[in-house]
Amino acid sequence: MEATTVNELFLDSLERCTRSKKFIPAFYNRFLSASDDISDKFRHTDFGRQNRMLLRSLKLAAYAADGQSEGLREIRERAVSHGRHHLNIEPRLYNFWRSALIETSRQFDGQWDDDIEEAWLTILEHVISQMIKHY
Numbered sequence: 001m002e003a004t005t006v007n008e009l010f011l012d013s014l015e016r017c018t019r020s021k022k023f024i025p026a027f028y029n030r031f032l033s034a035s036d037d038i039s040d041k042f043r044h045t046d047f048g049r050q051n052r053m054l055l056r057s058l059k060l061a062a063y064a065a066d067g068q069s070e071g072l073r074e075i076r077e078r079a080v081s082h083g084r085h086h087l088n089i090e091p092r093l094y095n096f097w098r099s100a101l102i103e104t105s106r107q108f109d110g111q112w113d114d115d116i117e118e119a120w121l122t123i124l125e126h127v128i129s130q131m132i133k134h135y
Contacts, residue, residue: 007062009119014058017108024051026107031100038096041089058123065126075127079134091135094128 017023028047032039042050057078063071082089102120106112 006119006122007066009116010062010123011059013105013109013112013116013120014062016111017105018055020108023104023108024054027054027100027104030104031097034096034100035093037090038093041087041093061123061127064130065123075130076134078127079131082131083135089131089135091132094131098124098128 025047028042028050032042057074060071060074064075065071081087098121101124102117105120106117109116
């Protein structure tokens, strides 16, 4: 059955991307090289743990965008941990995150098209708006 919803398009694309063990490292390479501010935020990061957290958060982001409680809870927790009183991830940095994810996903998803890109943008914009709202 072909994916029909934004969440299905996003999750199916994410699944195709993550079939390659190079996907998440490629994303972080692109993301960290986008800004010195970003690379500074990650200088003491355990990337094994971070890679697992990113994948979990992306999956739950789709659920949050669909209004599912587990996903909404995850996004709220991430928003608090990334807010000005904790990790202090400035709202302007989320544009780099979105761009790096879109560019990397486009590279790794052999079925990438305009509908899939729109699905990724929709899910990521939902996350970013929540992160900024709680900054």
